[in-house]
Amino acid sequence: MTKNLGNRGMSRRGLAVVAGLLPVIGLVGEARAQAPAESTFDRVRRTKVLRIAALPGELPYFQKDLATGEWSGAAISMALDIAKVFDSKLEYTESTYGNSVLDLQSNKVDLAFALNPTPARALSISFTRPMIIHPFGCLAKKGLAPKTWDDLNKPELTIVFDIGSLHETAARRYCPKAQLVGFKTRDECTLALQSGRADAHIQAALLGLATVGKNPSLGPYYLLTNPTVALPSCLGLQREPDTRFKEVIDAWLDMNRGTGQLREWMLEGLAKFGVTRDQVPANLTF
Numbered sequence: 001m002t003k004n005l006g007n008r009g010m011s012r013r014g015l016a017v018v019a020g021l022l023p024v025i026g027l028v029g030e031a032r033a034q035a036p037a038e039s040t041f042d043r044v045r046r047t048k049v050l051r052i053a054a055l056p057g058e059l060p061y062f063q064k065d066l067a068t069g070e071w072s073g074a075a076i077s078m079a080l081d082i083a084k085v086f087d088s089k090l091e092y093t094e095s096t097y098g099n100s101v102l103d104l105q106s107n108k109v110d111l112a113f114a115l116n117p118t119p120a121r122a123l124s125i126s127f128t129r130p131m132i133i134h135p136f137g138c139l140a141k142k143g144l145a146p147k148t149w150d151d152l153n154k155p156e157l158t159i160v161f162d163i164g165s166l167h168e169t170a171a172r173r174y175c176p177k178a179q180l181v182g183f184k185t186r187d188e189c190t191l192a193l194q195s196g197r198a199d200a201h202i203q204a205a206l207l208g209l210a211t212v213g214k215n216p217s218l219g220p221y222y223l224l225t226n227p228t229v230a231l232p233s234c235l236g237l238q239r240e241p242d243t244r245f246k247e248v249i250d251a252w253l254d255m256n257r258g259t260g261q262l263r264e265w266m267l268e269g270l271a272k273f274g275v276t277r278d279q280v281p282a283n284l285t286f
Contacts, residue, residue, distance in 0.1 A: 039242035060269030074269030213274035
């Protein structure tokens with residue numbers, strides 16, 4: 001009887017020990033579940049694949065040949081060169097400027113090109129140092145050759161922009177006296193200017209030059225000053241504790257800007273879509 005009680009006592013003690021270990025085992029399992037995800041730097045070096053957001057029709061950065069599926073443009077040239085640094089190949093995810101931010105957040109891509117680092121975007125993704133400082137200007141009707149924002153800030157002029165863009169922000173801030181009209185897309189703005197329903201179309205420099213490349217009759221493109229409105233255009237990255245990937249891209253940007261290679265890629269991208277070097281304003285720098 002005593003022996004049986006001893007066994008039962010041992011069983012209780014054994015259960016107590018096991019029960020005491022359960023929280024520890026749970027903590028170990030929980031720690032494993034919360035192990036940090038593989039960083040972008042490590043994943044790219046392991047898989048030899050660099051994933052980028054590719055934006056069809058966003059000249060001069062991206063253009064996709066519908067017949068062959070081949071991509072070209074300034075951002076593609078840059079991405080190919082970055083891939084060489086990592087001894088990697090490129091993988092494309094078709095996207096838009098807005099969706100590329102979501103693609104970074106959801107780990108679908110490693111890099112998104114030509115993004116303005118707005119405070120709202122910076123809440124969810126990280127940014128490199130500026131790829132270029134992108135000045136603003138406009139396309140204008142024949143006979144109107146604006147040099148400053150005040151040249152457009154007149155009640156008799158109709159100024160168009162794509163709704164929700166920084167073009168709209170600039171137009172509303174610097175041309176409040178003009179008749180301001182927003183459209184859903186830049187193409188609709190271009191049509192309004194071509195048809196005489198608008199006097200000027202606000203656009204950032206590279207986008208405006210690309211529009212001239214597609215529609216030479218709309219040129220020239222005018223940079224607007226007093227003040228000069230220019231915003232940084234950066235590469236978007238995933239926000240993560242490991243900063244090695246960002247450090248590599250920043251070093252790549254500094255080197256290629258210093259050697260003038262970034263400017264060459266931009267000019268080559270514009271040339272693919274009909275923009276000659278003499279159509280690029282002399283005071284436009286990259």
